[in-house]
Structure formats: structure tokens, C-alpha cells
Amino acid sequence: MDGGTSEIDGAIIAIRETWPLQLVVEAxxxxxxxALSEDTALTRAxxxxxxxxxxVGAVVRVVGRLSAPHAxxxxxxxxxx
Amino acid sequence: xxxxxxxxxxxxxGTSGQAPGPMPVSGHESVSGxxxxxxxxxxxxxxxxxxxxxLLELASGxxxxxxxxxxxxxxxxxxxxLSSLPPAESLAFExxxxxxxxxxxxxxxxxxxxxxxxxxxxxxxxxxxxxxxGTGWFLGPRTxxxxxxxxxxxxxxxxxxxxxxxxxMDGASRPFGSQVGxxxxxxxxxxxxxxxxxxxxxxxxxxxxxGNTVGFFGFAALSDAxxxxxxxxxxxxxxxxxxxxxxxxxxxxxxxxxxxxSYMIDTFGGQSGSAVWRLLNNQRHVVGIHGYGxxxxxxxxxTGEVFNNLLxxxxx
Numbered sequence: 001m002d003g004g005t006s007e008i009d010g011a012i013i014a015i016r017e018t019w020p021l022q023l024v025v026e027a028x029x030x031x032x033x034x035a036l037s038e039d040t041a042l043t044r045a046x047x048x049x050x051x052x053x054x055x056v057g058a059v060v061r062v063v064g065r066l067s068a069p070h071a072x073x074x075x076x077x078x079x080x081x
Numbered sequence: 082x083x084x085x086x087x088x089x090x091x092x093x094x095g096t097s098g099q100a101p102g103p104m105p106v107s108g109h110e111s112v113s114g115x116x117x118x119x120x121x122x123x124x125x126x127x128x129x130x131x132x133x134x135x136l137l138e139l140a141s142g143x144x145x146x147x148x149x150x151x152x153x154x155x156x157x158x159x160x161x162x163l164s165s166l167p168p169a170e171s172l173a174f175e176x177x178x179x180x181x182x183x184x185x186x187x188x189x190x191x192x193x194x195x196x197x198x199x200x201x202x203x204x205x206x207x208x209x210x211x212x213x214x215g216t217g218w219f220l221g222p223r224t225x226x227x228x229x230x231x232x233x234x235x236x237x238x239x240x241x242x243x244x245x246x247x248x249x250m251d252g253a254s255r256p257f258g259s260q261v262g263x264x265x266x267x268x269x270x271x272x273x274x275x276x277x278x279x280x281x282x283x284x285x286x287x288x289x290x291x292g293n294t295v296g297f298f299g300f301a302a303l304s305d306a307x308x309x310x311x312x313x314x315x316x317x318x319x320x321x322x323x324x325x326x327x328x329x330x331x332x333x334x335x336x337x338x339x340x341x342x343s344y345m346i347d348t349f350g351g352q353s354g355s356a357v358w359r360l361l362n363n364q365r366h367v368v369g370i371h372g373y374g375x376x377x378x379x380x381x382x383x384t385g386e387v388f389n390n391l392l393x394x395x396x397x
Contacts, residue, residue: 014277015374016230018205019214019320019351024275033275035236037211051350056375067209071236 006066008032009080012058021051023077025062033071034062044079053079084270084279085386087393090232090240090263138196138314138360140187140329181345181376189316189327192249193256196358196365198295201225202250202318202325203284203354208238216317217246218356218367219297221395222289225262226298227354228372228381229271229280240265244284248295250318250325257295260286266394278340281370281381283394297395298356301366302388308337315357315371319349334369335377340384342369343377350374367391 010027020036042049054060059081064074189197203215203225215231225246233240247259262284270279286292303311316329336343342357348371357369357380369380370387381387 015350016228016280016372017348017350017353017374017378018228018231018234019349021350021374022230022234022236033234033236035211035213035234067236067238073209073211073236 007063009061012056030070035073040074041076086269087390088269088272090265186328186330186347189329190251192251192327198249199298200316202247204245206242208242211237214351215353216355219292222292223286224394225284229267229282231354232265232282233267233272252325260291262286280372285397299366300383300391302383302385308334313357315355317352317355320351321349340382342380342382345377348378
């Protein structure tokens with residue numbers, strides 16, 4: 001992968017409990033592995049939130065670096081619902 | 082290649098699909114963990130646990146009344162100074178995502194007795210340079226069990242570059258030291274398909290020094306009936322607590338599917354890979370490998386196939 005910035009919208013279907021967390025996001029284009037980092041910005045409607053706001057079923061927009069097909073390291077996760 | 086086929090990390094020549102040899106035990110045969118160097122020779126004692134429920138570890142400060150599922154436990158001494166430490170100190174993570182209901186986790190300190198010293202803080206470095214933390218548990222003299230996504234993260238470049246294993250870590254204290262592993266095991270189902278039902282793995286350490294010092298868990302594959310009202314324990318290194326501190330919780334398995342266990346036991350990011358164990362007749366057998374939050378939280382169930390892989394990895 002070229003490591004370019006990518007953006008996906010989808011629903012969190014699983015939360016893997018490493019620290020930082022890993023998410024599985026179901027998007028229209030398929031299922032994505034999303035690794036968070038210490039620097040990942042978590043927001044809801046532009047307001048910073050803690051990782052507790054990440055729940056299975058939440059719809060999110062993930063912006064980050066595509067690291068493999070359907071896999072990315074998130075620089076930002078915005079909770080849409 | 083079956084989804085349970087054992088696969089190895091790059092330190093083993095990059096082999097994928099390396100299969101363990103035939104296992105001379107049935108899937109439901111269980112083994113017991115050693116209690117340290119003096120008892121290691123007595124490890125691998127097979128037990129039968131069919132149809133029985135386990136006991137809960139008793140950690141000071143852990144209330145059986147708060148945790149509706151809990152019944153009996155094992156006494157663990159925690160000094161007043163440590164037990165009075167404030168909870169979640171991090172302003173950034175004030176709302177644990179997988180603490181289910183009341184947060185009744187209790188800190189374990191010191192972590193030098195059994196079973197706490199079998200449990201390890203894992204400091205992971207992935208190929209892309211990212212760092213992460215997880216939890217592991219000794220399953221053999223030089224083998225530490227954990228989640229598949231701890232040793233292999235597709236988003237972070239695949240197999241971990243290295244993982245530092247710190248048994249019994251207690252804040253700044255590393256009572257047994259640490260070792261760095263760069264040889265890993267997981268399953269075909271996880272590495273090639275990221276299937277959560279096969280999300281377990283292991284770290285193979287350079288020597289048996291640590292495992293022979295601290296001892297290791299047993300593990301067991303139980304029947305479906307055995308999971309009814311089964312009390313289980315878990316302890317690990319959550320990211321919302323002071324770095325390097327071990328936290329315990331316990332409760333009942335709420336659902337056992339063919340390959341996974343669900344429970345409302347409080348966990349948090351950083352506890353991926355934690356042992357979910359049954360205490361019975363003073364024997365501790367891991368029956369699940371924690372990995373997923375969301376209330377209910379979830380573990381990979383130790384089935385006969387998982388058991389065989391763990392046994393093969395124990396015997397490396």
C-alpha cells in the first residue's frame with residue numbers, strides 16, 4: 001500500500017482490547033481493520049471524547065493511513081451517531 | 082489448511098502454515114500449570130473438569146455482592162496504601178468502554194504470588210513502528226499465551242517486530258525482570274482471515290528462564306454443559322489505570338458458543354490476551370483468551386483444537 005490518506009464511514013462491529021484499541025468497522029466497501037494510536041484524535045461532532053465513547057454499533061468516520069487492503073491506522077475517528 | 086492450523090511469525094523463517102505434529106491427547110484432556118521452578122516438573126498433570134463449576138479468585142476489595150455472578154474466591158493481600166489508590170487517573174480515558182455496570186475491578190499488588198505472577202504486561206512493537214500494550218499469560222516454560230491480534234496486526238504491518246514480556250509487573254516494579262520475544266504463533270484463521278473465532282496466539286521466548294521461575298497456567302477444553310454458570314476469573318493490564326498495574330475481575334460466563342465465550346466481567350483496552358481461567362480444587366485452567374470489549378466482553382473459547390495448539394506451543 002502507498003500509505004496515502006483514506007477515509008471510511010461505517011459502523012463499529014468489534015472492539016479489540018489492545019491499548020490503544022483496534023476497531024473493526026463495517027463500511028459499504030467491506031470490513032476494515034482499524035488500529036488506533038496514541039495520537040489518534042477521537043471526536044463526536046468535533047468535540048474531543050474519550051475512548052469510552054467508542055461502542056459496538058456506533059457509526060464512525062475514520063481518517064487515516066491505508067496500510068493494507070481494508071486495513072488502516074487511524075489519525076482521527078469521528079463518532080457520527 | 083484449517084482455520085486452527087498453527088502459523089508462525091517471521092522469526093521462524095517466515096513459515097506460514099507450519100503445522101504442529103499430531104497431539105497425543107484428546108481435546109478435552111486438561112493439564113495443570115506449575116507453581117514455579119520447584120513444581121515445574123509436576124506440570125502437565127491431566128485433570129477432568131467435566132460438568133463442574135469453578136471458583137472465583139478472591140482479591141481484597143473485590144466484592145461478591147457487587148459482582149452478582151461471583152461466589153467464592155482466593156485471598157490476596159493488598160496493602161492499604163496501594164488499595165487506596167484512586168481509580169482511572171487518565172483524563173483522556175475517563176469512561177471505560179467495556180466496564181459493564183459498576184466498575185468493581187480491584188488492583189493486585191504485589192503480583193509475585195500465584196496466579197498473578199503468571200500474568201504479564203506485554204509491550205508490543207509492530208513493523209510500522211507503532212507501539213501497543215496487551216496482556217499475556219505463561220502457558221509453558223518459554224511460551225506466553227495472548228490474543229492473535231496482539232502478535233499479528235494487519236493494520237500495523239503484520240507480525241509484531243518484538244514483544245517485551247514482563248510477568249507480575251506492578252507499577253514500576255518488575256519483580257522477575259523481563260524478556261523480549263520475537264518468535265510468535267497464531268492461527269491460519271486469524272492471520273489470513275482475521276476471524277475473531279481464531280483470534281489467539283503465543284509468544285515464544287528465547288529461554289525458559291522466566292517460565293521456570295514463575296510457573297504457568299494449565300488450560301482445559303470443557304464441554305458445553307460445563308459452561309453453565311461457570312465462574313471465571315481474569316486479570317490484566319488495562320490502559321485506563323496507572324501504567325504497569327494489574328487489575329482483577331471475575332464473574333460468570335453468560336454465553337458459550339462453539340468457539341467463543343461471553344461475560345459481563347469488567348475489562349478495558351490493554352487486556353487483550355488475558356487468561357480467562359477457572360479455579361477448581363486449587364487448580365487453575367485457562368478456558369478462554371480475552372480479546373474483545375463491548376458488554377458482553379468476549380474471549381476465544383479453549384476448544385479441543387485450541388487446546389491442541391496451546392499444547393504444541395507449550396512444548397516448543
